[in-house]
Amino acid sequence: MPESLDFHGFRLWYRVNMEDITVPDAAESIKWYVLGMRNQRALRVAAGMAACGFECFVPPKITNLLFVHALRTEIDSYLTYNKLGLHLYYVRSKTDSQPIVVRDKDMTNFILICKESDVPIIMTEPPTMKLGDSVRVTDGPLRGVEGRIVRIRKQKRILVNVGEHIWAATAYVKPEYLEILK
Numbered sequence: 001m002p003e004s005l006d007f008h009g010f011r012l013w014y015r016v017n018m019e020d021i022t023v024p025d026a027a028e029s030i031k032w033y034v035l036g037m038r039n040q041r042a043l044r045v046a047a048g049m050a051a052c053g054f055e056c057f058v059p060p061k062i063t064n065l066l067f068v069h070a071l072r073t074e075i076d077s078y079l080t081y082n083k084l085g086l087h088l089y090y091v092r093s094k095t096d097s098q099p100i101v102v103r104d105k106d107m108t109n110f111i112l113i114c115k116e117s118d119v120p121i122i123m124t125e126p127p128t129m130k131l132g133d134s135v136r137v138t139d140g141p142l143r144g145v146e147g148r149i150v151r152i153r154k155q156k157r158i159l160v161n162v163g164e165h166i167w168a169a170t171a172y173v174k175p176e177y178l179e180i181l182k
Helices: 041-051 071-082 106-114
Strands: 003-008 010-014 029-038 055-057 065-070 088-090 122-123 134-137 146-152 155-162 164-168 178-180
Touching: 029 041, 029 071, 029 106, 041 055, 041 065, 065 071, 065 106, 106 155, 106 164, 106 178
Parallel strands: none
Antiparallel strands: 003 010, 029 065, 029 088, 055 065, 122 164, 134 146, 134 178, 146 155, 155 164
C-alpha cells in the first residue's frame, strides 16, 4: 500500500520502490578511486566534487585523471545524478576490469611526491627498466616514502607504485637519506 505525507494541507501519496534504495554495505569503507575524463578538466571537476564533500586529488600536469577518496556508493551516486559526473568514468584494471583502488599509504606517498617535486615523473604504464632495492626515505621532505630505486634520466630516483597501475618517480634523493628494506 502506498505511503502518504501531509504537505501544506495536501495529502501526497507515494510508493517506495525498495530496489531504488541503496544502503551502504557495512563492510564498505572509504577508499581512493581513480576517475578519468575525456575532456581535460580535472581541476574543475575536483572543485565541483569537493563542494559536494568529496576529498579529491589532481596530480600536476595530468588534466584527465582525478583521485577521489570516498565510498564507492557515494561516487556512483555522484556519477549518476550530478551534471559533472556524466563526463567521468572509473579507470579500470586491465586484468579484471574492476575500478582501480589505491591503498591509503600509496596515495599518501603519491601526494607527497607530487607536492614536493617540481615536476614529478608520473607514468601510466609500467617502467621498462629493471627495478632495484626496496627503500624508505629517512630524512627530508619525502621522509617515510617507500619505493624502489630506479635510474631515470641518468639519476637515481625512487619509484613508487600507486595502486599497481600508476607509478610516480621522486626527484633526486641523497643516498644517505635512504634505508634499504628487507
